[in-house]
Amino acid sequence: MSLYELKDNKRRILPLFPSADHHLAMEAVIEGRCEGKIFVDNVRTPETVAVWTAPGDEALLYLAGNSDNTSFNEQLRDYFVETIKPASIKKGLDAFQAYTTHNWVDVLHEVIFADDDTFRDRDSYYILNPTKFKTLQPNWREHIPDGFTLKRAQTADVFERAEDVSALNGLTSWKSFETFLEHGFAYYLEDDTNKIVSGCMTKFVTSSGCELAIGTNGKYRRRGFATLVGCATVSEALQKGLKVIWECYHGNTASVKTNQTLGFEYLCDEYFYLGSLCESVENDLFFGYHCLTESNDPHKAAHWFKKGIALSEKENQPIPSGYNFYAACAFAVTGEHDLAFERLHLDVDGLQDANRFYDRLQSEKALDGLRGSQEFKKILQRLEELIKRNRNK
Numbered sequence: 547m548s549l550y551e552l553k554d555n556k557r558r559i560l561p562l563f564p565s566a567d568h569h570l571a572m573e574a575v576i577e578g579r580c581e582g583k584i585f586v587d588n589v590r591t592p593e594t595v596a597v598w599t600a601p602g603d604e605a606l607l608y609l610a611g612n613s614d615n616t617s618f619n620e621q622l623r624d625y626f627v628e629t630i631k632p633a634s635i636k637k638g639l640d641a642f643q644a645y646t647t648h649n650w651v652d653v654l655h656e657v658i659f660a661d662d663d664t665f666r667d668r669d670s671y672y673i674l675n676p677t678k679f680k681t682l683q684p685n686w687r688e689h690i691p692d693g694f695t696l697k698r699a700q701t702a703d704v705f706e707r708a709e710d711v712s713a714l715n716g717l718t719s720w721k722s723f724e725t726f727l728e729h730g731f732a733y734y735l736e737d738d739t740n741k742i743v744s745g746c747m748t749k750f751v752t753s754s755g756c757e758l759a760i761g762t763n764g765k766y767r768r769r770g771f772a773t774l775v776g777c778a779t780v781s782e783a784l785q786k787g788l789k790v791i792w793e794c795y796h797g798n799t800a801s802v803k804t805n806q807t808l809g810f811e812y813l814c815d816e817y818f819y820l821g822s823l824c825e826s827v828e829n830d831l832f833f834g835y836h837c838l839t840e841s842n843d844p845h846k847a848a849h850w851f852k853k854g855i856a857l858s859e860k861e862n863q864p865i866p867s868g869y870n871f872y873a874a875c876a877f878a879v880t881g882e883h884d885l886a887f888e889r890l891h892l893d894v895d896g897l898q899d900a901n902r903f904y905d906r907l908q909s910e911k912a913l914d915g916l917r918g919s920q921e922f923k924k925i926l927q928r929l930e931e932l933i934k935r936n937r938n939k
Contacts, residue, residue: 637718695735758776
């Protein structure tokens, strides 16, 4: 036996991680504020460690130390297949993220996730500059608009009512609501009908820091609401003497724009390996997007998009418009023009910003092979008519 669960003095694993300061999920597991398990090869003097936690809509695995421990790796693989994977699926999760150092890459692919597709991707981390926050947002409370009220979350029903604000939709990153009340905090904005339109909460809180989750109902975006709830949450974090971490998918310009209005500064990018726990529409579409935009492999992207589209039709699940556009790009490059036009027409059907989409069609190089066709001109004509109708409203 080379795989042991570490149940006390858990901080002994930290020297094995080259940098853990911004991984507050792992530290929350160590401090017992977040559900998770820590496995080591030796409980007294660990040289190999794996931390598993499944907060919110994420399933996270951290690996560090000696990667050549064959027995540990094989037992971790068995535990992943027999316990972690089914438990995560039962919780409603469909993907995992593995964070590890370079020496673990081969083991990750060849042993632990040998039968699963994985994709290398990265997240961006930001840390709050308190001085900058106070300079940028000195009078933020004055910007709360009439008809809206800013509140601190005090009861569990807040997280049940916030179904259209993903950041507040459930408390699954916390062991319990009681644990959240003791250590965490959240703020939300509601209108005069008590509808929650925006919210920000501490996804993780440790003895030294917190990580934020923030979101706004799609119908209320671009009105500064995320900044307001962010200001309230950051203010309390600073009062408690906590460092504040913001994590987002790299290239998420909307998220970066919001965190910069609050005084966050770039900390680092960190690569992870994304894998599937079970087949899902969202996984297939994201893998297609990743192959197209990150791996520059349109043929593999088209494969994943076809899988996702077929599964969405089988499950009667709509495809988000953004994925339709990227699927069209992949199909256009691979010469499957009929499929590309089908996706573009579907995109036009569900448009929220016709002007932006029109400009995007005109500038996207992946669509160059479609431009001279009558079908492409029909799509442009549909957009021009839609833009004209919107102007006349």
